[in-house]
């Protein structure tokens with residue numbers, strides 16, 4: 499599959515990609531169609547959405563800074579849940595109900611719950627509701643966000659971040675199954691090798707994330723929400739990690755200050771530009787033209803990916819402003835012996851890219867506010883570690899990219915997509 503991709507011309511690539519439509523964040527249209535739809539959509543938006551008609555007296559006047567600057571919710575979450583423990587041996591899954599579970603899901607549950615040495619938790623809709631109200635009772639903003647999120651899929655997304663923030667462990671969607679024992683993630687295979695070579699133990703890894711999708715395509719904007727999208731159907735974290743604080747607080751900011759329940763429209767703050775460089779507004783009503791995008795941007799993979807980059811950049815700026823280069827190409831360490839471990843560096847992945855974006859910062863002109871971008875993770879072949887965050891190449895969690903030579907940890911059947919259309 500890898501080889502085929504390399505040789506096909508770009509228009510064929512598009513067709514190839516759209517055959518992967520079941521992936522919930524892929525844009526289900528070709529670029530051209532998307533542009534036409536977008537132009538139409540923006541025409542509709544500009545003419546029909548009150549937020550655009552009366553921007554000055556907008557119903558959701560921003561009351562928090564558009565750059566998601568630190569707010570008290572973030573500080574309180576960090577202080578309350580912060581822990582330096584290793585990723586707990588808990589597995590979390592959730593579905594609407596425990597009754598009448600699809601036979602494929604029953605098999606997935608059987609496989610996850612039989613992982614030896616792990617505590618398995620399966621929560622239905624009533625139980626996740628109870629979980630959120632109990633675990634976050636000191637955080638009225640979170641409860642209010644929970645009650646405000648207008649669709650079940652938004653809550654399903656939010657729950658995975660909340661459970662990992664409060665309890666930590668491994669979360670995986672019901673349409674996934676483990677391909678290897680979870681223990682092997684940190685004890686066997688490429689991530690374990692990286693840890694062993696650098697004398698790291700399990701306590702040094704706080705988060706494990708996989709790349710969901712990335713393509714070396716000039717046309718990626720017509721197909722993906724971000725040039726690199728991170729996977730949020732399978733996630734692992736210690737409790738209280740800043741990455742999960744960020745995504746949880748950001749979703750709350752959006753729900754409480756930028757979403758208008760009376761129109762069901764989420765208008766992102768000025769300064770937060772979408773791919774078309776305009777202030778995005780999403781009508782979350784069923785059958786609206788952009789509710790699906792709204793989910794991806796509010797709670798879904800795009801939102802999670804942005805939180806990842808935000809957190810990694812903060813970590814990098816705070817801890818590597820005075821960085822000194824390690825002795826080999828592979829290691830970038832600061833004078834506090836903290837390192838970015840990247841076995842991909844000698845492969846010079848950037849030089850393998852065929853599609854450099856226009857006006858890009860590949861000449862090294864990276865913004866001081868975000869020195870770490872997709873360039874640092876593109877075409878990843880081996881796991882890497884930025885501090886305690888391990889990032890895995892796309893074949894680990896996305897079974898579409900798994901081959902005999904590139905074994906994955908998780909199989910994802912992409913059957914969860916049906917829940918989007920039936921979602922009230």
Ligand SMILES: *[C@@H]1O[C@H](CO)[C@@H](O)[C@H](O)[C@H]1NC(C)=O
Nearest residue numbers: 546547761781783784785786
């Ligand atoms: C949102 O979309 C629904 C369904 O298409 C439509 O009825 C409603 O008028 C839209 N709301 C706004 C504010 O545009």
Ligand SMILES: *[C@@H]1O[C@H](CO)[C@@H](O)[C@H](O)[C@H]1NC(C)=O
Nearest residue numbers: 740812813814816817836885
């Ligand atoms: C910098 O590193 C220290 C030590 O690992 C960590 O506690 C701190 O949170 C880091 N800074 C940021 C912004 O992540």
Ligand SMILES: *[C@@H]1O[C@H](CO)[C@@H](O)[C@H](O)[C@H]1NC(C)=O
Nearest residue numbers: 838848860862870871873874
């Ligand atoms: C990120 O990628 C850019 C572009 O290749 C490179 O100049 C920079 O050194 C990388 N940063 C890290 C931390 O690897």
